[in-house]
Amino acid sequence: MTEGNVVDGQHYVRTADGIVGQVDARAVPRYAGIGTFARLPQRHDVEDHDVAVVGVPFDSGVTYRPGARFGPSAIRQASRLLKPYHPALDVSPFAAAQVVDAGDIAANPFDIAAAVDQIREGVLGLLTRPEQRVVLLGGDHTIALPALQAMNQVHGPVALVHFDAHLDTWDTYFGAPCTHGTPFRRASEQGLLVKDRSAHVGIRGSLYDRADLLEDAELGFTVVHCRDIDRIGVDGVIERMRERVGDHPVYVSIDIDVLDPAFAPGTGTPEIGGMTSRELVAVLRAMRGLRIVGADVVEVSPAYDHAEVTAVAAANLAYELVTLMADR
Numbered sequence: 001m002t003e004g005n006v007v008d009g010q011h012y013v014r015t016a017d018g019i020v021g022q023v024d025a026r027a028v029p030r031y032a033g034i035g036t037f038a039r040l041p042q043r044h045d046v047e048d049h050d051v052a053v054v055g056v057p058f059d060s061g062v063t064y065r066p067g068a069r070f071g072p073s074a075i076r077q078a079s080r081l082l083k084p085y086h087p088a089l090d091v092s093p094f095a096a097a098q099v100v101d102a103g104d105i106a107a108n109p110f111d112i113a114a115a116v117d118q119i120r121e122g123v124l125g126l127l128t129r130p131e132q133r134v135v136l137l138g139g140d141h142t143i144a145l146p147a148l149q150a151m152n153q154v155h156g157p158v159a160l161v162h163f164d165a166h167l168d169t170w171d172t173y174f175g176a177p178c179t180h181g182t183p184f185r186r187a188s189e190q191g192l193l194v195k196d197r198s199a200h201v202g203i204r205g206s207l208y209d210r211a212d213l214l215e216d217a218e219l220g221f222t223v224v225h226c227r228d229i230d231r232i233g234v235d236g237v238i239e240r241m242r243e244r245v246g247d248h249p250v251y252v253s254i255d256i257d258v259l260d261p262a263f264a265p266g267t268g269t270p271e272i273g274g275m276t277s278r279e280l281v282a283v284l285r286a287m288r289g290l291r292i293v294g295a296d297v298v299e300v301s302p303a304y305d306h307a308e309v310t311a312v313a314a315a316n317l318a319y320e321l322v323t324l325m326a327d328r
Contacts, residue, residue: 138298266305
């Protein structure tokens with residue numbers, strides 16, 4: 001890696017083949033300078049990109065504590081410490097692929113249907129060729145629906161690996177068909193998912209009725225409950241997850257509340273008994289080799305966070321996803 005051009009006063013590191021990486025921490029301290037994800041170049045700073053990280057500051061679909069609209073900026077701030085080499089996977093993601101921060105998709109905060117259209121078109125604008133990948137920083141989980149709609153236009157139906165405390169396959173909430181609790185029912189109904197090739201991981205907590213689980217199964221999902229992890233361990237979760245998705249293109253959706261509140265207090269609907277950050281990272285790293293076409297990290301609500309605990313977790317999870325995408 002060598003220092004490349006100085007763009008807008010930022011000392012970006014550039015590879016021999018022209019890939020622009022992070023701002024060089026040896027020239028600009030990590031707490032200074034550009035506030036993009038991992039201090040990566042902005043989309044307009046490079047000619048093309050392989051992986052785009054994009055913020056979606058939208059939380060009009062929440063049903064309890066709001067504030068996830070401020071998630072993207074908090075995650076970006078917490079990502080300043082991320083470094084260019086991933087030792088566990090032996091990958092330098094920002095040298096293996098051109099990764100950029102594509103800014104934020106502006107979405108209507110008063111009209112959910114209009115916001116869904118805007119988010120879908122914003123994601124499609126980052127997928128000008130099938131090889132490109134996108135990681136969305138939420139925002140609430142409503143944004144997964146338009147992301148999946150965009151993926152469908154490029155890749156057709158995909159398998160879904162959904163990390164969450166909640167199923168998010170409810171029908172409506174106060175008559176609203178599109179909220180952060182309904183995206184995967186709508187995705188199933190719209191044919192965006194490969195039938196019987198999707199999994200929820202980390203589910204726990206109370207439900208409205210036993211029928212919630214039965215209807216979820218009818219929609220084509222399997223569930224790895226958090227209580228299962230005590231019995232089958234992380235390796236068992238990995239085996240069930242990989243067997244479920246097979247060789248289909250995969251979309252990964254991470255609601256930060258899949259983590260126990262001890263590891264992610266800053267979220268809108270916390271549930272006790274969740275995964276540890278180490279367990280979740282282990283499952284993600286085991287997805288190496290899968291054809292991950294898109295992903296999101298959602299429901300970070302900074303107002304309830306402490307010492308950036310939740311934002312740091314989210315930033316590192318996004319880094320794991322970017323690394324998996326760059327590795328391919």
